[in-house]
Amino acid sequence: MKAFDAIIIGAGVIGCSISLALARRGIKTLNVDALPSAGYGSTSHSSAIVRPFYSHETSCALAHEARHRWLGWREFLDYAPGPIARYVETGGLVLIRDGTDHQYENNLAMLDNVGVEFQRLSPQEIEKKYPGISLRAYGPPRRQHEEGFGEPVAGEITGGIFIPASGYVSDPQLAASNLQVAAEHEGSTFSFNVRVTDILRGGGAISGVQLGDGDIICAPTVVNAAGPHSSVINDLAGITSSLNIRTKPHRHEVAYLKAPPGYRQNAGFIVDLDAGVYQRPDSADMLIGSADPDCDPPEIVDPDDYNDQLTAQWTAQAVRAAQRWPELGIENNARGTVGLYDVSDDWIPIYDRTELPGFYLAIGTSGNQFKNAPVVGDLMAAIIENRDHDSAPSLLNLKSLKRSVNLSFYSRNRDIQETASVMA
Numbered sequence: 216m217k218a219f220d221a222i223i224i225g226a227g228v229i230g231c232s233i234s235l236a237l238a239r240r241g242i243k244t245l246n247v248d249a250l251p252s253a254g255y256g257s258t259s260h261s262s263a264i265v266r267p268f269y270s271h272e273t274s275c276a277l278a279h280e281a282r283h284r285w286l287g288w289r290e291f292l293d294y295a296p297g298p299i300a301r302y303v304e305t306g307g308l309v310l311i312r313d314g315t316d317h318q319y320e321n322n323l324a325m326l327d328n329v330g331v332e333f334q335r336l337s338p339q340e341i342e343k344k345y346p347g348i349s350l351r352a353y354g355p356p357r358r359q360h361e362e363g364f365g366e367p368v369a370g371e372i373t374g375g376i377f378i379p380a381s382g383y384v385s386d387p388q389l390a391a392s393n394l395q396v397a398a399e400h401e402g403s404t405f406s407f408n409v410r411v412t413d414i415l416r417g418g419g420a421i422s423g424v425q426l427g428d429g430d431i432i433c434a435p436t437v438v439n440a441a442g443p444h445s446s447v448i449n450d451l452a453g454i455t456s457s458l459n460i461r462t463k464p465h466r467h468e469v470a471y472l473k474a475p476p477g478y479r480q481n482a483g484f485i486v487d488l489d490a491g492v493y494q495r496p497d498s499a500d501m502l503i504g505s506a507d508p509d510c511d512p513p514e515i516v517d518p519d520d521y522n523d524q525l526t527a528q529w530t531a532q533a534v535r536a537a538q539r540w541p542e543l544g545i546e547n548n549a550r551g552t553v554g555l556y557d558v559s560d561d562w563i564p565i566y567d568r569t570e571l572p573g574f575y576l577a578i579g580t581s582g583n584q585f586k587n588a589p590v591v592g593d594l595m596a597a598i599i600e601n602r603d604h605d606s607a608p609s610l611l612n613l614k615s616l617k618r619s620v621n622l623s624f625y626s627r628n629r630d631i632q633e634t635a636s637v638m639a
């Protein structure tokens with residue numbers, strides 16, 4: 216029977232970061248993943264946008280700290296013999312429709328509190344920065360079959376908030392692989408193509424996991440970093456009923472279209488709640504994801520049995536983006552990706568211990584935690600090292616920001632917050 220200090224279920228970007236952080240503290244870890252390689256799950260579908268634009272101060276601060284690690288990715292990894300993921304700091308723009316300024320007051324206050332610079336752009340400045348963009352209003356977004364879909368309405372985009380300290384990571388799967396290689400260099404072990412089929416207990420605490428091939432691996436610490444399978448693992452551990460916040464897998468499509476003429480690859484991503492999409496450059500393409508408008512009901516799926524083909528969701532997103540970019544050509548052959556978010560009840564992750572001693576959660580990443588992965592390892596290490604995180608919550612020191620955050624924000628027992636979309 217094999218034994219480790221800690222088993223991490225999942226080798227996505229989150230599981231790999233936890234492994235690196237624990238290994239750096241001398242903890243002997245094993246990551247187990249059902250897929251063939253690191254980052255092959257939801258991480259590989261990620262748009263990998265890095266932005267500090269959040270409605271809670273902790274979220275904003277953590278994302279801004281993580282951005283410093285992306286900026287110094289090679290130094291952070293400390294060991295990277297092969298190619299590494301590239302963080303491209305393009306900046307990012309949030310478009311503001313007339314009469315909706317108040318929606319963003321809280322986000323701007325958080326940027327101020329954390330000390331993140333932002334600029335207010337006029338329509339003329341937006342048009343100069345993004346040649347070819349249309350600032351007509353279309354919202355609120357509608358379903359494609361609804362009357363008036365794609366037709367402009369009264370009103371206009373009256374400005375935007377541009378945040379220079381934002382961008383995207385060129386290859387999210389490679390980022391996970393970089394973390395794996397660095398972790399292995401520190402002594403971590405990874406096992407692929409193996410599924411955890413049971414969580415084992417002994418003496419009222421976690422004692423290890425059972426694998427699909429019947430093997431039993433022992434460890435006093437097990438971390439659920441299973442992404443969209445997080446609720447399956449929680450059920451195996453028998454802790455679901457003790458959680459105030461639950462998680463569910465949501466299916467999401469991302470469209471890739473040839474970028475329209477004049478589109479600047481370095482102009483920065485755009486969050487466009489009026490059209491219901493976000494978009495960013497990707498080589499010669501424009502990548503278009505959903506901003507989860509109210510009109511689109513969530514597609515909650517079985518993470519082991521869902522449609523991985525592009526559907527009408529692809530077309531809706533492409534057409535919504537074409538509202539903003541009239542010269543965007545909609546190709547006959549749909550190109551893009553289909554991935555799952557592991558969505559929590561309030562779109563904020565759960566980073567926490569549980570009622571089962573030794574069993575920890577790094578779940579509910581809700582389509583918005585790729586950016587934070589470089590700090591999630593240290594964050595989970597702080598929680599795991601603290602024997603008493605429930606009554607004396609751990610603080611995480613954010614070295615670049617020279618401040619700390621209280622990790623009770625991510626508690627499994629928190630009240631459900633008012634964040635209701637991937638923007639969190």
Ligand SMILES: Cc1cc2nc3c(=O)[nH]c(=O)nc-3n(C[C@H](O)[C@H](O)[C@H](O)COP(=O)(O)OP(=O)(O)OC[C@H]3O[C@@H](n4cnc5c(N)ncnc54)[C@H](O)[C@@H]3O)c2cc1C
Pocket residue numbers: 224225226227228229230231247248249250254255256257258259260261262263264265409410411412440441442443444467468469504553554555556577580581582583584585586587
């Ligand atoms: C379409 C899309 C767009 C996104 N865009 C952004 C963005 O722009 N910015 C941002 O910050 N975030 C974004 N995200 C979110 C981000 O990608 C995720 O939060 C992050 O990748 C989650 O990583 P993870 O390691 O938790 O999960 P995963 O990468 O899914 O890893 C979990 C792993 O656990 C394994 N596993 C599950 N069950 C078992 C089991 N029983 N036994 C063994 N292994 C198991 C799986 O095989 C998987 O590899 C996006 C996500 C998607 C899907």
